Structures are given as structure tokens and as C-alpha cells.
Amino acid sequence: MSEALVSVKNVVKTFPVNKGLFAKKKFVHAVNDVSFEIMPGETFSLVGESGCGKSTTGRLIDHLLTPDAGEIWFEGKEISRISQNEMRPLRSDIQMIFQDPYGSLNPRMKVQDLIGEPLLIHTNMSGGERLKKVHGLLEVVGLSPAHGERYPHEFSGGQRQRIGIARALTVNPKLIIADEPVSALDVSIQAQVLNLLQKLQKDYDLTYLFISHDLSVVEMISDRIAVMYLGTIVETAPKRELYSNPRHPYTRALLSAVPVPDPGRKKKRIILEGDLPSTTNLPDGCLFHTRCPYCTDKCRKERPMARTIGEGHIVKCHYNNKM
Amino acid sequence: MSEKLLEVKNLRTEFKRDKSWVTAVNHVSFSINRGEILGLVGESGCGKSVTSLSIMRLLATRNSKISEGEVLINSRDLLQINKKAMCKVRGREIAMIFQEPMNSLNPCMRIGRQLTEAILLHNEISKEAAASRAYDVLKAVGIPEPNMTLKSYPHQLSGGMCQRVMIAMAMSCEPELLIADEPTTALDVTIQAQILELMEEIREKRNTGILLITHDLGVVAEMCSRVVVMYAGRIVEEKPVKELFECPQHPYTQGLIESVPKLGSNMTSLPSIPGSVPDLAVMPKGCKFAPRCKFAMEICREQEPSLEATDETGTRRCRCHLLHTDRQEVTSV
Ligand SMILES: Nc1ncnc2c1ncn2[C@@H]1O[C@H](COP(=O)(O)OP(=O)(O)OP(=O)(O)O)[C@@H](O)[C@H]1O
Ligand SMILES: Nc1ncnc2c1ncn2[C@@H]1O[C@H](COP(=O)(O)OP(=O)(O)O)[C@@H](O)[C@H]1O
Ligand code: SF4
Ligand code: SF4
Ligand SMILES: [Mg+2]
Ligand SMILES: [Mg+2]
Numbered sequence: 332m333s334e335a336l337v338s339v340k341n342v343v344k345t346f347p348v349n350k351g352l353f354a355k356k357k358f359v360h361a362v363n364d365v366s367f368e369i370m371p372g373e374t375f376s377l378v379g380e381s382g383c384g385k386s387t388t389g390r391l392i393d394h395l396l397t398p399d400a401g402e403i404w405f406e407g408k409e410i411s412r413i414s415q416n417e418m419r420p421l422r423s424d425i426q427m428i429f430q431d432p433y434g435s436l437n438p439r440m441k442v443q444d445l446i447g448e449p450l451l452i453h454t455n456m457s458g459g460e461r462l463k464k465v466h467g468l469l470e471v472v473g474l475s476p477a478h479g480e481r482y483p484h485e486f487s488g489g490q491r492q493r494i495g496i497a498r499a500l501t502v503n504p505k506l507i508i509a510d511e512p513v514s515a516l517d518v519s520i521q522a523q524v525l526n527l528l529q530k531l532q533k534d535y536d537l538t539y540l541f542i543s544h545d546l547s548v549v550e551m552i553s554d555r556i557a558v559m560y561l562g563t564i565v566e567t568a569p570k571r572e573l574y575s576n577p578r579h580p581y582t583r584a585l586l587s588a589v590p591v592p593d594p595g596r597k598k599k600r601i602i603l604e605g606d607l608p609s610t611t612n613l614p615d616g617c618l619f620h621t622r623c624p625y626c627t628d629k630c631r632k633e634r635p636m637a638r639t640i641g642e643g644h645i646v647k648c649h650y651n652n653k654m
Numbered sequence: 655m656s657e658k659l660l661e662v663k664n665l666r667t668e669f670k671r672d673k674s675w676v677t678a679v680n681h682v683s684f685s686i687n688r689g690e691i692l693g694l695v696g697e698s699g700c701g702k703s704v705t706s707l708s709i710m711r712l713l714a715t716r717n718s719k720i721s722e723g724e725v726l727i728n729s730r731d732l733l734q735i736n737k738k739a740m741c742k743v744r745g746r747e748i749a750m751i752f753q754e755p756m757n758s759l760n761p762c763m764r765i766g767r768q769l770t771e772a773i774l775l776h777n778e779i780s781k782e783a784a785a786s787r788a789y790d791v792l793k794a795v796g797i798p799e800p801n802m803t804l805k806s807y808p809h810q811l812s813g814g815m816c817q818r819v820m821i822a823m824a825m826s827c828e829p830e831l832l833i834a835d836e837p838t839t840a841l842d843v844t845i846q847a848q849i850l851e852l853m854e855e856i857r858e859k860r861n862t863g864i865l866l867i868t869h870d871l872g873v874v875a876e877m878c879s880r881v882v883v884m885y886a887g888r889i890v891e892e893k894p895v896k897e898l899f900e901c902p903q904h905p906y907t908q909g910l911i912e913s914v915p916k917l918g919s920n921m922t923s924l925p926s927i928p929g930s931v932p933d934l935a936v937m938p939k940g941c942k943f944a945p946r947c948k949f950a951m952e953i954c955r956e957q958e959p960s961l962e963a964t965d966e967t968g969t970r971r972c973r974c975h976l977l978h979t980d981r982q983e984v985t986s987v
Contacts, residue, residue, distance in 0.1 A: 594899050
């Protein structure tokens with residue numbers, strides 16, 4: 332078996348919150364003891380509701396944040412605490428694509444300059460070489476070289492996401508962290524972008540960390556999926572296993588809450604009671620116990636450990652929950 | 655029980671862009687019965703929100719105008735009544751909830767005061783009676799501790815709680831029609847499931863008619879009995895929900911339905927619709943969908959198809975030249 336491209340080990344990240352000068356200092360527990368590995372060439376997805384720590388995990392791997400505890404390995408090297416200088420040679424290996432195609436592109440730059448910018452920073456190509464590469468990339472993502480002369484506001488959401496993808500591809504990255512790349516798009520356009528990402532993965536040997544709140548979107552593109560809740564991964568499994576044999580009560584609720592586009596099939600929804608607990612004041616015991624339909628006394632007191640229950644199938648729950 | 659509650663006829667809404675007027679909603683007609691949920695779907699920018707804001711007359715008159723049409727509720731045309739009468743209609747006969755619950759509440763006023771004021775506006779009852787009604791409606795939408803929520807400011811509530819409060823406010827005067835514009839789009843799926851269940855309960859208990867605007871076809875399939883599909887400001891298809899998913903007739907509807915990822919389907923690629931929605935100012939000449947349509951024929955680029963009834967009752971409609979493929983043969987000789 333090959334070595335992992337990325338390996339995240341027991342990572343913790345908190346953010347201080349200011350609640351007035353004299354108040355007791357509080358922390359947002361954004362990521363609590365998260366561990367996973369991403370193999371070269373695979374698509375590993377992080378799924379969960381807003382605020383569960385997906386983006387923070389992505390930003391930790393991209394070296395935009397430093398973990399409070401734990402390790403992050405990239406190609407056999409611990410990178411979480413290395414300096415910007417030491418990080419520089421790796422910078423082009425890891426690229427990000429964001430949710431908001433509107434906010435993430437500088438509105439005053441021409442598209443060809445936006446896409447060529449990473450080349451200017453990371454390589455010493457001449458202007459002519461850069462433009463040639465940019466034109467090639469525009470075609471790769473389904474736009475035309477003429478589009479390079481235009482500005483981001485002249486493009487639709489789906490086209491802007493293509494521009495973001497072209498920009499990420501310029502420096503031949505190994506890992507692309509895609510943070511909700513299709514969440515702001517219409518389904519019809521979502522499909523265009525997902526298909527493109529999939530094609531590029533084959534053509535360029537890319538590894539993806541795909542972040543999404545939508546279990547129906549990640550299914551097509553993922554090899555393995557991790558479900559997050561309140562900053563922790565509650566279940567990890569190969570794609571098929573996760574959809575056919577979900578074992579964590581939260582995964583099951585999440586799956587059953589996705590509306591099915593088939594009016595003939597009236598399915599039974601598991602309606603979770605209540606709201607997400609606040610991340611500044613985490614529940615004791617199992618983090619999911621305040622909303623779990625199977626909660627017991629033990630769950631309220633003891634935090635469950637991650638248990639491997641099958642080939643690559645890891646669950647954080649005291650019970651087996653066989654269907 | 656197919657009593658018509660709302661009837662929109664030939665609605666046309668225009669916006670001022672630079673110095674000319676562009677049409678965002680073009681001759682839209684549909685109706686909603688009591689106790690029925692009608693879905694209004696289409697990609698972003700197709701005119702769904704403009705349609706609902708036109709019904710409520712909530713568009714700024716500075717740069718927009720409703721240039722044609724009728725909006726009939728209880729056999730009164732809302733486009734003909736004065737502002738004061740319209741204020742009475744909002745809340746009592748029609749209420750609306752929006753996508754961003756947080757933005758629709760006043761951030762500096764406690765929930766309790768906002769709710770009682772809304773109730774007092776439409777009912778001649780005492781303050782005490784209004785306050786107790788506020789408690790009741792919060793309870794009715796499943797808020798666990800109404801008293802605490804009444805004392806809260808909007809920012810102290812989660813998105814799901816805010817949306818419940820909005821629904822409570824909308825329902826507080828027992829409107830006959832509820833317009834919900836993407837009511838769950840900003841919410842997480844587990845919270846969305848709670849809100850959808852609440853809307854279904856309201857419909858069942860009070861026989862409220864609901865216009866549900868959404869881009870999520872999964873939500874449509876679970877909630878609606880009939881669906882109207884819009885593209886480029888026009889209705890392109892209307893059908894009972896089951897038929898819409900089983901045999902979509904319009905190529906746009908077909909494309910939309912195919913592009914929805916289906917849970918557990920083991921697909922490796924998704925069908926998509928190429929291109930994107932045309933700009934209002936530069937609409938193609940014939941069928942507005944022709945540049946993206948894989949069945950586009952010569953006639954499609956020349957002549958806009960009309961919206962035709964495909965059954966005797968007129969509850970099934972479609973706007974596509976394919977309904978008369980022979981017409982194409984005639985023009986191409
Ligand atoms: N206040 C306004 N001024 C000018 N144009 C507007 C205004 N509001 C909407 N439009 C235009 O009218 C068209 C229809 O917009 P509308 O908001 O109804 O779309 P929608 O179907 O609700 O889309 P979404 O799914 O994004 O909510 C769009 O082209 C939009 O740009
Ligand atoms: N820079 C920050 N400062 C303070 N809190 C933050 C910051 N970034 C994220 N958080 C908090 O950390 C938690 C996880 O956030 P995030 O990773 O963005 O969630 P997700 O991407 O899953 O929606 C949230 O409670 C969020 O408010
Ligand atoms: S440990 Fe208990 S509370 Fe947590 S998910 Fe399992 S059954 Fe539910
Ligand atoms: S009229 Fe022509 S272009 Fe328009 S949807 Fe029908 S077949 Fe396609
Ligand atoms: Mg995020
Ligand atoms: Mg809208």
C-alpha cells in the first residue's frame with residue numbers, strides 16, 4: 332500500500348472569543364481531535380453541517396492556521412509548525428478552491444492575470460510563456476482564450492468557479508482543497524463543475540480534499556467520506572459503505588434528512604430534536620448526545636472512542652447500531 | 655376542495671436598467687387552491703422572487719413596474735387597490751417568509767415586541783391578548799421555551815429558530831396564503847427537515863395555501879402537489895408533481911431533473927445543462943432556452959413557442975415547439 336499524501340493526527344484548534352474585558356475567557360472549539368489520512372489520487376470528503384469545523388480543518392492543512400495540538404503530515408513531512416520559509420517550496424503543491432466564486436476573485440483584475448498570478452509568484456516564466464499557459468488552462472476548464480481579457484463580474488457563477496479551478500491548476504498542485512466549491516451554484520451548473528473536477532483529477536493525477544455540507548453532492552465524487560459533528564469526525568467509511576451501512580446515529584439522520592427528488596418515494600425522515608449545541612460550550616460525554624435518539628446514561632458521561640468496525644470503517648459511538 | 659385562492663393572470667414586471675426597461679417576469683399566469691402547496695422552481699435569476707414580490711407589491715416603485723396583469727385573491731385584484739388596503743392584505747390574507755430569516759427581523763427589538771406589534775397591526779385586540787397570542791404561536795411552531803424566546807433578540811437565536819419565529823409571525827394572523835421564498839435554503843439539512851415538517855403541519859391544520867419557491871427539487875418532490883417551472887421570466891411547464899418527475903415534457907425541466915444528484919445511485923458522472931441563464935437585457939430571439947437546448951430546431955431560434963395547455967382542464971401546460979414537431983417540418987421545407 333502506498334503512503335498517505337496527507338495525514339492529520341489528533342488535531343485540535345480553538346479560537347478565543349472576546350466577551351468583554353472582565354468576562355472569563357471563552358474558546359470556540361472548532362476542531363476537536365480530528366484524525367484522517369488522504370491517499371494519493373483519491374477524493375476524501377468532509378461532510379457536516381455549518382460550523383462543524385470543515386473549513387477550519389481545510390485551512391489547517393493549507394497552513395493558513397496553526398493547530399493547538401496534533402500533527403499534520405504532507406508527503407512524509409510534518410508541516411503544521413514549520414515557518415513560512417520552509418513552507419514555500421510546498422506552497423504550490425497545495426491549492427484551494429472556495430465556495431464563493433464572487434468573493435474569492437479580485438474584481439479589478441482581468442481573468443488572465445488572475446489565473447497567471449500564481450505563475451508569477453511561484454515560477455520565473457516570461458510573460459509570453461505565462462499567457463500561453465493561461466490560454467491552455469482556460470481551454471482545459473471549458474472557457475476560451477478570449478475570456479481571459481474580461482473581468483470576473485462579466486461571468487456567471489459556474490464560469491467564475493471554472494476560473495477559480497484554472498487558477499488552482501496553474502502551479503501543478505498535488506492536493507486541491509475544495510471548500511464547498513459547488514454550494515453556491517444551481518444544480519444544473521453544479522453538475523458541470525463536478526464533472527469538470529472529476530475529469531481533471533484523472534488528467535492531472537490530483538488528490539482532492541472535498542468539503543461539503545451536502546451528502547448527495549459528495550457521493551459521486553468521493554472515494555472515502557468523513558462525517559463531522561461539532562468539530563469531531565463521527566464516522567469515516569469508503570463511499571459505498573457509508574451510504575449502504577451508515578452506523579453513526581448522526582450519519583443516519585443526515586442521510587435521512589436529504590430530500591429525495593422522487594415524489595413516489597415518501598420516505599421516513601429522522602427528525603433530530605433541537606439545535607446544534609454551541610461550540611464554546613461543548614456537551615460532556617458524546618458530543619452528539621443532546622440530539623441523539625439513542626442516548627443513554629453512559630453517553631452523557633463518557634466520550635466514545637473511535638472504533639474500527641470494518642474495512643476502513645471507523646465510528647465514534649458507544650454502540651453498534653446495527654440496522 | 656379545489657377552491658381557487660390566488661389567481662395570477664398575465665403578470666408582467668419590468669426593471670429599469672440604465673435607461674431602458676427590461677422584463678423580469680413575462681406574462682406569468684398560475685393559481686393556487688386552498689390547502690395546496692404549489693412549487694415554483696427554476697435556476698437563479700429566472701424570476702421566482704420577482705413574481706412573489708410582485709404579488710405582495712413589495713418591489714420599489716423607483717426602478718420597477720408591474721406593467722400588466724392581475725393578482726386576484728378572494729376575487730379582488732391586488733394590483734388595483736390602494737396602499738392602505740394592500741397593507742391590510744399583507745399579514746391577514748397573504749404572509750411571506752424569506753430566505754434569510756435573520757435579515758427579516760429587526761435586530762434591535764426583542765422577538766416578543768416584534769411579534770405582538772405584528773399581531774396588533776392586524777387585529778383589534780388588547781395588548782395582553784396580543785402577547786398571549788404571541789406565546790401561543792411560538793408554541794405552535796415548536797419553540798421549546800416561548801417565554802425565553804420572547805425575551806431574546808434575533809442575534810441570540812440560531813438560523814433555524816429565527817425561521818421558526820418568522821413562520822410564527824407569518825402565521826400569527828392566520829393568513830389564507832403563505833408565500834415562502836427559499837425558506838430553508840440557508841439552513842442545515844437537519845434543521846430544514848424540521849421546518850418542512852412544520853409547514854406541512856400548518857397546511858394540513860389550517861388549510862393554508864402555500865406558494866413554495868425553491869431551487870431544490872428534492873424539497874419540491876417531498877412537499878408540493880403541483881409545480882410551475884420558470885425559465886427566463888416565463889413559465890415553461892406546469893404539472894402535478896408526480897408527473898413532472900416521471901415524465902417531464904420541457905427540455906429544461908428534463909435537464910433540471912437529470913442534474914440532481916440522487917443519493918445512493920452510484921453515478922460516476924452527472925448530466926448537466928450546458929451554458930447559463932441569459933441576461934435580461936440580451937434575450938435570445940426565439941425560444942429563450944434554445945441556446946442551451948439539445949433539441950433546438952430552426953424554428954426555435956426564430957419564433958418563441960407559446961405556453962399551451964396539454965390537457966382539457968389546463969392544469970398541465972408546456973412551452974415548447976416539440977409539442978408540434980410537424981410545425982418544424984413545415985417551416986424547414
Ligand atoms: N430590484 C431589482 N432591480 C433590477 N433587476 C432585478 C431586481 N430584482 C431582480 N432583478 C432581476 O430580475 C431577474 C429575476 O430575479 P429573481 O430575483 O426573481 O430571480 P430568482 O428566480 O428568485 O433567483 P434566485 O433563485 O437566485 O433567488 C434577474 O435577472 C434579476 O437580476
Ligand atoms: N477565525 C475564527 N475566529 C473565531 N472562530 C472561528 C474562526 N474560524 C472558524 N471559527 C468557528 O469555528 C467553528 C468551525 O468553523 P468552520 O470550520 O468554518 O465550520 P464549517 O466550515 O464546517 O462550516 C465555528 O463555530 C466557527 O464560528
Ligand atoms: S455514543 Fe450515545 S449519544 Fe453518542 S451517538 Fe452513540 S448512542 Fe448516540
Ligand atoms: S422550443 Fe425548441 S429550443 Fe425551446 S425548449 Fe423546445 S425544443 Fe428546445
Ligand atoms: Mg465552511
Ligand atoms: Mg430568489
